[in-house]
Amino acid sequence: MKKARGLLRSVSSHSSRREFSVNLQNPTSPVQMDASERYCFNPKLKWNPKVEDYFIKAYGAEHFSLISNALTRPSCYSCIRVNTLKSATDAVIEKLRALLECKHPENANGNPNLRSEHEHDLGNCIKEVFGSSQDVVNPLEGSLSSGLVSQCQIPGLDYVVLVRGSGPHDIGYGHNPEKPLKEAIVSRKCAESVLRGAQVYVPGVMACSAHVEKGDVVAVSVAVEQPVPGGGWSINMTRGTVLQGTETDPYYLERNGLYIGQGTVTMSRSGIFRASEGVAVDMHNRVYKLPSFNDVLEGEIFLQNLPSIVTAHVLDPQKGERVLDMCAAPGGKTTAIASIMNDEGEVIAADRSHNKVLEIQKLATELGLKCITTYKLDALKSVCRRDASDILSSSNCAEDTNNSTILGSNVESQIEKISYNDVQGSTVDQTLSVPVSNGQADGKVYTSRAEIRKSMRRLKNGPGRNQSTGGRVEKSKGFLPHSFDRVLLDAPCSALGLRPRLFSAEETIESLRNHGKYQRRMFDQAVQLVRPGGVIVYSTCTINPGENEALVRYALDTYKFLSLAPQHPRIGGPGLVGRYEYPDGYIEEWLRHGEEELVQRFDPSAPLDTIGFFIAKFSVKSPLS
Numbered sequence: 001m002k003k004a005r006g007l008l009r010s011v012s013s014h015s016s017r018r019e020f021s022v023n024l025q026n027p028t029s030p031v032q033m034d035a036s037e038r039y040c041f042n043p044k045l046k047w048n049p050k051v052e053d054y055f056i057k058a059y060g061a062e063h064f065s066l067i068s069n070a071l072t073r074p075s076c077y078s079c080i081r082v083n084t085l086k087s088a089t090d091a092v093i094e095k096l097r098a099l100l101e102c103k104h105p106e107n108a109n110g111n112p113n114l115r116s117e118h119e120h121d122l123g124n125c126i127k128e129v130f131g132s133s134q135d136v137v138n139p140l141e142g143s144l145s146s147g148l149v150s151q152c153q154i155p156g157l158d159y160v161v162l163v164r165g166s167g168p169h170d171i172g173y174g175h176n177p178e179k180p181l182k183e184a185i186v187s188r189k190c191a192e193s194v195l196r197g198a199q200v201y202v203p204g205v206m207a208c209s210a211h212v213e214k215g216d217v218v219a220v221s222v223a224v225e226q227p228v229p230g231g232g233w234s235i236n237m238t239r240g241t242v243l244q245g246t247e248t249d250p251y252y253l254e255r256n257g258l259y260i261g262q263g264t265v266t267m268s269r270s271g272i273f274r275a276s277e278g279v280a281v282d283m284h285n286r287v288y289k290l291p292s293f294n295d296v297l298e299g300e301i302f303l304q305n306l307p308s309i310v311t312a313h314v315l316d317p318q319k320g321e322r323v324l325d326m327c328a329a330p331g332g333k334t335t336a337i338a339s340i341m342n343d344e345g346e347v348i349a350a351d352r353s354h355n356k357v358l359e360i361q362k363l364a365t366e367l368g369l370k371c372i373t374t375y376k377l378d379a380l381k382s383v384c385r386r387d388a389s390d391i392l393s394s395s396n397c398a399e400d401t402n403n404s405t406i407l408g409s410n411v412e413s414q415i416e417k418i419s420y421n422d423v424q425g426s427t428v429d430q431t432l433s434v435p436v437s438n439g440q441a442d443g444k445v446y447t448s449r450a451e452i453r454k455s456m457r458r459l460k461n462g463p464g465r466n467q468s469t470g471g472r473v474e475k476s477k478g479f480l481p482h483s484f485d486r487v488l489l490d491a492p493c494s495a496l497g498l499r500p501r502l503f504s505a506e507e508t509i510e511s512l513r514n515h516g517k518y519q520r521r522m523f524d525q526a527v528q529l530v531r532p533g534g535v536i537v538y539s540t541c542t543i544n545p546g547e548n549e550a551l552v553r554y555a556l557d558t559y560k561f562l563s564l565a566p567q568h569p570r571i572g573g574p575g576l577v578g579r580y581e582y583p584d585g586y587i588e589e590w591l592r593h594g595e596e597e598l599v600q601r602f603d604p605s606a607p608l609d610t611i612g613f614f615i616a617k618f619s620v621k622s623p624l625s
């Protein structure tokens with residue numbers, strides 16, 4: 001501990017010395033610097049040098065620089081999935097229009113200035129990434145040209161609503177060399193959320209000027225990690241630091257071009273650092289304007305990135321099927337799948353984290369979905385093998401290892417749906433998600449005694465730790481081979497496709513490689529779980545070919561019975577390895593036909609740009625081993 005404090009002190013003094021020496025030598029020192037260069041948003045993404053080299057080899061220097069730049073900006077729109085079980089797209093559009101346009105009348109459809117500004121922004125975003133010479137067809141263009149809130153025009157995605165944002169906007173911070181600005185520095189995570197429309201919440205504030213009182217206007221900048229002596233990265237700033245507005249402030253120079261907007265402080269400086277929650281700065285003047293949907297139409301809509309919605313579509317689940325989502329938390333895709341199935345069938349959502357499983361339950365409850373069963377399960381141990389008699393009994397190998405079975409056609413229905421009234425005397429009419437076997441033979445349902453005992457215990461004791469979500473977390477020991485119609489592997493990945501992102505240097509070649517290895521082991525499990533004739537969808541949110549394309553190559557090389565699935569009926573395009581282009585909704589099916597093309601994909605002149613979300617759909621052709 002002492003050592004760590006010593007190191008921090010030395011880093012801190014080193015850092016201030018460095019700033020001063022830079023100031024002495026640098027002709028654009030803060031004193032002389034043009035305020036427009038400092039008080040603006042023009043971030044440069046930092047990479048680990050080896051990772052940067054690797055990406056430059058994969059994409060070409062120019063192309064990678066476009067990607068890197070685009071990653072630091074938020075999307076120009078927010079994407080909302082309508083919960084079709086509770087509402088209709090038209091109704092949601094009406095409500096959102098009323099909400100947004102009433103809040104900001106200047107945003108109404110009829111405002112030609114606003115519309116042209118948005119169109120300009122969208123055009124810029126596309127140009128920024130594809131270059132003006134590319135013949136880019138943007139399937140969202142139609143959707144976005146018709147006003148602030150509009151229905152997505154991509155075939156099959158009529159339950160998706162797009163809300164346009166705008167930016168970057170120039171902000172006059174009122175800088176005056178005689179009188180330092182009042183400022184707040186926020187954490188990187190907080191800034192990334194603010195760029196997507198969130199407010200600055202108390203825990204996100206790292207530092208603030210002295211004498212800031214409720215109602216003061218502050219310039220908000222972000223503390224991005226910097227290299228520390230001896231290796232590694234740190235923001236090296238104690239929460240609660242007092243800012244003087246001078247070059248002695250932490251990372252004064254480094255924050256040039258990292259200003260994300262202006263806001264009104266909702267409590268005093270001391271209040272901010274004493275409180276544990278709440279909005280600290282109400283951001284009224286933002287570099288990027290995107291509406292926040294916090295607490296808006298709860299249960300009727302879900303804010304979700306378009307590629308995630310597309311992933312659920314690509315899986316193409318049918319009513320009544322049994323579907324596994326192997327890495328499901330927080331449940332965005334799980335709930336999208338259940339909605340497509342009209343809540344009919346069985347969607348099993350597994351994640352290795354207890355708390356994250358609770359998040360899936362909470363979301364399913366909020367959206368009123370009952371066909372979702374959740375489990376805590378390590379995806380690397382998804383397959384359980386039991387003897388023949390057990391295979392008849394259940395397609396989930398439950399945690400309790402007492403496998404004796406009874407036959408009963410009505411037992412499942414008795415224990416499957418237990419209302420809150422039954423367990424708590426509560427008036428809330430919600431269904432408790434009780435994981436039960438649904439293995440069937442000759443039309444009869446077999447249920448293990450262990451499962452029944454558990455369900456009875458639950459009847460007696462209530463739903464468990466997280467009362468609000470209506471479910472305790474059930475552990476699973478895995479599932480029987482070939483027991484699913486469809487499997488989604490939304491693999492844990494580097495997330496290097498997500499934006500906005502203000503720092504990337506934590507990812508090393510080693511960590512990228514590990515993601516790839518981890519995903520292959522998960523895929524090996526997925527392959528065993530799906531039935532012949534079934535479907536596996538693999539998705540990642542990364543630009544790293546070592547995670548996405550390498551997995552597809554591995555899958556096709558290793559499992560000869562797998563093939564890339566044919567054209568998707570609703571999304572269209574050839575063999576469905578789809579690449580979603582983040583800069584504002586450009587979906588490109590880039591896979592031509594077969595593996596050869598996958599390898600050639602590294603050709604930087606191919607129009608495969610940018611920040612990506614990767615979806616590969618496999619059909620399982622012949623019986624497995």
Ligand SMILES: C[S@@+](CC[C@H](N)C(=O)[O-])C[C@H]1O[C@@H](n2cnc3c(N)ncnc32)[C@H](O)[C@@H]1O
Pocket residue numbers: 308326327328329330331332333334350351352353356377378379380490491492493
């Ligand atoms: C990309 S996120 C999934 C996002 C989710 N599919 C959605 O759309 O909301 C990856 C998830 O994988 C989970 N995860 C990581 N390693 C895992 C493992 N070995 N087994 C199960 N889940 C794992 C993480 O907890 C994380 O929630």
